[in-house]
Amino acid sequence: MTEHAKKLADRGAKPRYDAPAGGWGSMRGIAEITEEANPEFGVADTLRRLNKPGGTMCVSCAWPKPENYHAFEFCENGAKATIWELTKDRCTPEFFESHTVTELRDWNDHDLEMTGRLTEPMRYDAGSDTYVRASWDEAFAAIGDRLKALDPKSTVFYASGHAGLEASFLYGLYARLYGHNNLPQSSNMCHETTSVGLKEVIGSSVGTIIWDDLEKADAFFFFGQNPGTNAPRFLHPLAEAKKRGAKIVTFNPIREQGLVSFVNPQSPVEMATGAETKISDRYYQLKSGGDVAAILGLCKYVIEKDDEARRSHGTAIIDHEFIAQHTTGFDEFIAFARATDWEEIEKASGLSESDLREAGHIYISSERVIGVYGMGLTQHSHGALNIAMLVNLLLLRGNIGKDGAGCCPVRGHSNVQGQRTVGITEKPSLVPNDRLRELFGFEPPMEEGYVITEALQAAMDGKVKAIVSLGGNLCRALPESDRVEQAWSDLDLTVMISTKLNRSHLFPGKSAWILPCLGRAEIDRQATGNQAVSVEDSFSGINGSIGKRTPASDRLKSELAIVAGLAKATLPDNPKVKWGEWTADYGRVRDLIEACYPDDFQDYNKRLFQPGGFWRGNSAHERIWETESGKAVITTPGQLHSRNFEEKDGRYILVTLRSNDQFNTTIYGYSDRFRGIEGTRDVVLMNEADIAEAGLEPGDTVALVSDDDTPDGGNRRLGGLTLTPYDIPRGTIAGYYPECNVLIALDHGDEKSKTPASKSIPVRIERDGA
Template identity: 70%
Template sequence: MNKPVEDPESEGPAGGWGSLKSIARIYGESSAEISAFETLKRQNKPGGFMCVSCAWPKPANYHPFEFCENGAKATLWESTSARCMPDFWNDHTVRQLRDWKDHDLEMTGRLTHPMRYDDESDRYVEVSWDEAFSGISGALKKLDPKSVVFYSSGHAGLEASYLYALLARLYGNNNLPQSSNMCHETTSVGLTKVIGSPVGTVLWDDLEKTDCLFFFGQNPGSNSPRFLHPLQEAKQRGAKIVTFNPVIEQGLVSFVNPQSPRQMLTGEETVISDLYLQVQSGGDVAAILGLCKVVVEADDQAEAAGAKRVIDIEFIAQHTTGIDQFMDCVRNTSWVDIERESGLPEDEIRRAGQIYVDAERVIGVYGMGLTQHSQGALNIAMLVNLLLLRGNIGREGAGVCPVRGHSNVQGQRTVGIAEKTKLVPMHKLKELFDFDPPTDDGTHIVDAVKGLMKGDIKAFVSLGGNLVRAVPDQKDMERAWANQELTVMISTKLNRSHLFPGKLAYILPCLSRSEIDEQATGNQYISIEDSFSHIHGSIGKRTPASDHLKSELAIIAGIAKATLPANQRVRWDDWTGDYGLVRDLIEKTYPADFTDYNTRLNKPGGFYRGNAAHERIWKTPENRAVFTTPKQLNALSFNDRLGRYRLLTLRSNDQFNTTIYGYSDRFRGVEGTRDVVLMCDEDIEGAGLQVGQKVRLVSDFDDGKRRELGGLTVRSHTLPRGTICSYYPECNVLNAIEHHDELSKTPASKSIPVRIERDE
């Protein structure tokens, strides 16, 4: 079979020699220690450590090398021999470093000592851990708890995350926003609304039994390459794969398995997508409605002919609500409108729809290409509509499969890092720790950023991450971040958020997940949750980068001990000495999810904490899965107009979130730079531009504020008309903090309205 689509800029299939060369290059550039290769052999295996990259599941029957290109890069990056020691600051001031690239900051190496910002010298200076905890405590005690935010990225394990949430609530607030607020909060809110579950319903066995996968806005080639193995196996047994994505992502075009000697020697590649449809940015609502229209038309024909129904009538009658209104919408929406809003011709949508009709068991896979829109929750509801029509949720080989982008971002929510009180069993916390937890909802990250800009938020404690770089309205965020009374960053490497210190600011260096975490009872296991709701144990074996590092859990306990009043039921020292005691607390707090937690910790493949929707138990107000009638045919909050483009922000092949490993995006043919804007030839010509010309992007969000990013080189790329692309996080300067999903407030980073100006 010929490839369904080709990207002329790509260097070829995902995987293969390109993947190995990329890993080798990062090994050299990162100055990783030779022992890092031994570390990679233990990655994602029982008795080893769980990857710090994506949240893709870890199978029970693992490969000899159970890591992908992205995971290997993440491990090598943290295994660097470079060290950012206190004397680094003898030659650099904070303000000077603001001119450095993100990549160059990371290249300084692992942080080794706790540091405090000294305003007089504009440098960080070494302090002891006791001094750091005392200084943080003094500042926190002076502040109104409502003005303090406890943010977390998806890095910390379940044990540290549970105690971090407890710290915030004992301190007096539920201000626990998390990195999911910026990516898959749309999933948590959107799926909960329609199926009663905040997470996907698919298990590993479903991947082995499905006969069709529909992809929407997800890029396994760069963001979750281990997904390519089950996709290849699915293709080999005859499964169909259909992809909807504005960008040609090579991992969904073809794949050469690096673990297959035959494929590596012959270059034999597996064609992944049978049909690849380049929907325009924001056009998925219409595209999915078109798929549903094909299903409904086929069902109408079958019913008229007295044949077997295409729609699963019994499932719909027993398990769903809202079908009649939705069917009216499907029948009354014209193909003209669907074509206009999706950017796809009717015949291509019909081809995709027929594949869906012919399949018995379908999985719907999606990523941030669906979630990061003004109507991201509607995107997800539409995908659920499609799956519900044929009963493709809650049975073997079928379901909805959001692919999370950070290793434990889902698990942190599970154990209490949540700003919404309804998500946390507060009565259990009261019983276990003899205090009255705060009852008011905390702040979402969007509201926290707004609070910073207004001056209402006075302090941020960040458990990992690079928040200043990750959020919209980046320039305003930098100014607001530096105006705080206190900033605390728990980090492994230097990043841009460290360069805008508050009036009192600390950098607290922590262990990486692959390093030995020696406590009173020995080297400690932590645990993480993957995208399929399985819990895995993880233990590091590497020598720590510095004798001065502490674990994330120990740092949290140190801040808590210094700040909070004594409570005989709150045993920070005991918990630091034995993480198994924390797992006992998690089990008591969430008994249905964590039964026999410590006993099952290292079960191969992880242990399943369950998912009601997988069992067709719908925890919605209606006690049924809900069909959603769309209020509009796109996922946008703005209209098209002359000179306005839809900017889709990308991550490169040399990147994980805000971490920039290098300047090679081989799948898009971009080398040596990130300062580009990708456009189709028709848009380049229509705008009167030329390939290689320098331009600036200017926000066209209707609030009258000037936001711009200059110095970008125009490059030709295969894209739908009106959709242009450039890189995240650089493009965050163009996105307004008010531009977000209507329900979840997830920033709309995949459809930013912009204009193009010549960069004189």
């Protein structure tokens, strides 16, 4: 029995955390990571400058950088990410001499990264089953030769959100010059549903609000987004909003502490007194996949109240003038809402009619409303429908394209949105190909490429032969991770551009390379001096970033220099393609980006360090709808939940979670403070009544088994989990990402974007060993 299980048995109570987000808990969390990560002395100076003009932009989330910044413009998670990357520890060639790849597969994610920063290029040697030292020239030449021997369409160039806009633009150019659009990116696993679903209904692939809207909103409606863990700096404007009287309404299966209460670590008074700000005025724990029905209930209430107002000749609740001028689909939708019984809505959402009417009243009482969402909406089989329903709610009262209102998807990775902006996309329709032809004198490929789940399925089918990965840890991040590991090992070529060791390095292809890169906080000295890079935030703001720290090794190269080096080794000479000059001066790359995207990046170099960043614009914010109809689309749902399976006896809906002590696949430690879970990640959270009904006991060791309706739906299994009672709706259970990825089918994703449906996984529970 684990220590966590013993504690459950001893106290007979479910874990909990009653303290507010922020406050001394955040300070202790930072202190614990500082002690373990062994950071260099200069990390304090980096944190002091983090997310400020002339400083480094955080490598953690993509929350905007305000013009009027705080003394410390970073959160607990940002501090952890910075400290983790600026460690003194080094993963040198000598480390690899002492450890075979097979041996390292038994190490956990945390311990792999604790080995420290990678210092030199490494080549996998199959004879010794180790990585061995290589030179950059050797690496570039060998990789280039391999790529030249392959059909370009059999190769994939993946990007995580770590690289800046400059390296990302050149990476996309490299792929297209080489001959493919196989440019999947980390948004394929999180917010690609936003890019596809939001674009379809309002013509914008990104959120519509700007920073000033936060200060003008009367209410915020949250759906499946947890700022306490995923964007803690959001809590500052939320606390300010509450102090001026704004309302916050939250819909989420799990009660997350960041949306319950908050103590501002930058307020001496709050830190000294413990005075906390209550964040959510109402918190509704709907079942996983119940957002479609819950939002329909809110819309139904709005429609009913508008009908009452019209009958009594009162003030309209729906903005009929806006609806008539700017939308299509209204009549069909309201007919559907009127015809849907409250009983159906209650059953599908897991919420009562009175709860939804209560929330609806807050909505219609608020003139300006921002709808906020995260992966709790995007990671479902019908995630795009979730987003369309939230847009429906906002459109009914004209809450898109007016001050203090709009749609606010919160991106979880720095620059994940920006990479898409500058061409890291598998869709040629999103790329300015005419400008590429003119600037670089070649014919860009026009065949659509793979998203990342398609790419790995193609690898399993033998169609993809090579993967170059600009950051990331795909063997851990993707569904069916056990099958992904095998497919990775079968590739002809794997190239990992990384700062630290991770599990994906441990399944080398027939030719495998680790290319170590600079961290964003480190000096990037090229021929014209220390180079700045830039990133895009969740509100479409572009911010410059420059490193000040001494690089972890004098053999590291920047991501841009690595991309350029690979491209030069792979591609024939082209007088219009100047990899060396672009590497020497990143400002020249920004000139290229401006030439390709003049509307978004006007005066790019001049505005690079503008306080608060510069906004690249958003058509939907201006009520210009770049949809097929030229109007915003009100969607009539075809079903009342966002799953592709039905509920049945013995089947539970599994939601995957991030802990307070991780960022994506990076595990800083084993303290999920906000959920009261310490020392383990091998847990499954379950309603106490469900535990009893299943004939189980808190603390039991159980296994989760996939329960989808495919032929191999029962073959995926994860055991060794401690059954943990938790405040979660009946029928919904939760476990940690990425551990639970083995339970998700590679094709179990949103039907439009193919984003993995990690928030609604059908499983059954067995005693471990059953």
